[in-house]
Amino acid sequence: MKNNILFFTFFLLLFIGCEVKEKKQTKPKLVVGIVIDQMRYDYLTRFYDRYSENGFKRLLNNGFSLENAHYNLIPTYTAVGHSSIYTGTTPSNHGIISNNWYDKFLKKSIYCVDDANYKTIGNDSNDGKKSPHRMYSTTVTDQLKLAQNMNGKTIGIALKDRSAILPAGHTANAAYWYYGKDKGDFISSSFYIDELPKWVLDFNDSDKAESYVKTPWETLYNIETYTNSIVDDNIFEGKFKGESTSTFPHNIPEIKEKNGNLDILKAIPNGNSFTTDFAKAAIIGENLGKNTHTDFLAVSYSSTDYVGHQFGPASKEIEDTYLRLDKDLADLFSFLDQQVGNDKYTIFLTADHAAVHVPAYLQSLKIPAHYLDTKRFRDDILSITQKYFNSKELIENVSNYQVFLDKKKIESLGLNKNKVAEKIAEEIVNFDGIYKAVTAKTLQSSHFSDGIMNSLQNGYNQKFSGDVLMIPFPATLTGGKTGTSHGSGYSYDTHVPILFYGNGIKKGVSKKRYNITDIAPTIANLLKIEAPNSSSGKIVEEALK
Structure with missing residues (x-):
């Protein structure tokens, strides 16, 4: 009988302790x-x-x-x-x-x-x-x-x-x-x-x-x-x-x-x-x-x-x-x-x-770092469309390392928007400052499971993002040579x-x-x-x- 009372008391105290602990974790x-x-x-x-x-x-x-x-x-x-x-x-x-x-x-x-x-x-x-x-x-x-x-x-x-x-x-x-x-x-x-x-x-x-x-x-x-x-x-x-x-x-x-x-x-x-x-x-x-x-x-x-x-x-x-x-x-x-x-x-x-x-x-420390000239960058893209499609009117906007194509203009010239985007992505990596480039179509149809391309894919929104997305070299900024930025x-x-x-x-x-x-x-x-x-x-x- 005494053992049963002790056993019951032990579990009662354990239960109360759990209740107190539960109340503390509100x-x-x-x-x-x-x-x-x-x-x-x-x-x-x-x-x-x-x-x-x-x-x-x-x-x-x-x-x-x-x-x-x-x-x-x-x-x-x-x-x-x-x-x-x-x-x-x-x-x-x-x-x-x-x-x-x-x-x-x-x-x-x-x-x-x-x-x-x-x-x-x-x-x-x-x-x-x-x-x-x-x-x-x-x-x-x-x-x-x-x-x-x-x-x-x-x-x-x-x-x-x-x-x-x-x-x-x-x-x-x-x-x-x-x-x-x-x-x-x-x-x-x-x-x-x-x-x-x-x-x-x-x-x-x-x-x-x-x-x-x-x-x-x-x-x-x-x-x-x-x-x-x-x-x-x-x-x-x-x-x-x-x-x-x-x-x-x-x-x-x-x-x-x-x-x-x-x-x-x-x-x-x-x-x-x-x-x-x-x-x-x-x-x-x-x-x-x-x-x-x-x-x-x-x-x-x-x-x-x-x-x-x-x-x-x-x-x-x-x-x-x-x-x-x-x-x-x-x-x-x-x-x-x-x-x-x-x-x-x-x-x-x-x-x-x-x-x-x-x-x-x-x-100054001999660590690779870069500055990208945004005006020259846009001119580089236009030179691609001029060379391969005989037009500098295929680009609607270049911003945030993205190219937005003028799809109406492309269609009016009888061109294929995916082909235009692919050619830009292929060629733009040959210019200073750009390390990688990929089309929106690739981001929609492929999956990058890790690394920087996965980050690019996570940042891509099919409804709002551009038709070609680019990644600059590490430690690359645009603008002046004082201060810093990010992105x-x-x-x-x-x-x-x-x-x-x-x-x-x-x-x-x-x-x-x-x-x-x-x-x-x-x-x-x-x-x-x-x-x-x-x-x-x-x-x-x-x-x-």
Whole structure:
């Protein structure tokens, strides 16, 4: 009898323990998606020793890090990256094939989130005529709203419109982005709201943007300690208008009028601090993380991209920007602890793309790197059609390393569009700068299972993409020889951080290959909801409790 009582007691305690454990593993009250614009993975490792314990290191040491995560698509641009993160799929499905692209139906270049059906909320400019209508897949933020019968709140925040709109999805309560110039305010679109809520008006009235451009940009620490970057005075960096050199300190108050007035805030680290301030205001103003249902805050830090484009990955400006961003993140995480509770929210942090070292800098080190002359490139393509088809009128548009054929003209001349495309693809690889070329027909009829051609195929959308697609040599850019850019399928553009942290997340690290499209289904699984409707990613099981 005594043994039976002991046996029963043991299993009762075990059952109660399981019940307690189950209760502890409840859904997060708030999910915070953080996208850092143009963040290379190696910014985590290069600057690790100088980061505080409470910023990036908090996620690295107490969350789950994917060390070998990549974009599995081309092109690696801001709109494409944000869409792919939140839809869990590639442009072949979600439809955002670039930031701007040639619309072969409208016969003009279009911008990813422009929408004349809506008006600006916050001022009388046209900068709020935006929506996510060109993104054809749902996002994980949409799926959360659907799963909760449209309850819970979703808010998107960024300095860039596309970086706020696309993550927030089609069902968001609001997306807010920055209007600089002479205002320094956050605005929105009538797609979401009819007027700015009081907390946004109060934030705009606080003149925070103005306060952030009143002092010069100096290094956070003694510049002599910035040993993870090259010399400050070098020829590979761009300059602000009004500057004679690209060196520290940058006298922001003196040069701001020549650089778009309050627009200059986008291009300095204080833009990230400003974004953090607004994110904190949103958490309080919308009562995020304190509602019955799970809320979602999508935050994108854009200033890193502006700094990277101007100064390049090896610059002291980039090193200083990330040391300052680390402090902004620590501030945000501490705020979340206080407002939501440190066991009640989940974070993922990633980037919309990375970036190549300045090609001119690589060339100075005898590393192969290239610059492509876009005008000569177009002339090269026209020379092909002239040589083989006796016409220079067969090309409608050349952009984003794609050729759009004028099919009506081709038909009127009795030519076959597939033959024209094939000949261009065959011949264009003989010209400087182009490494590979393939026709749309090949991408439709063949399957590339891995490598850069698989990335090109994932970025190809049958309805919207061009007739010939090209891949340049590694480390190739167009434009001037200072600063950097991105867009390729090479590892310097595709390798980005993916960090998970908080409620429902294990502590650990993985060196397995994962794709950017794996974030959305993982978060969906954590929340026990359906993944986005075109999701092609997989759940990162090892990151979840």
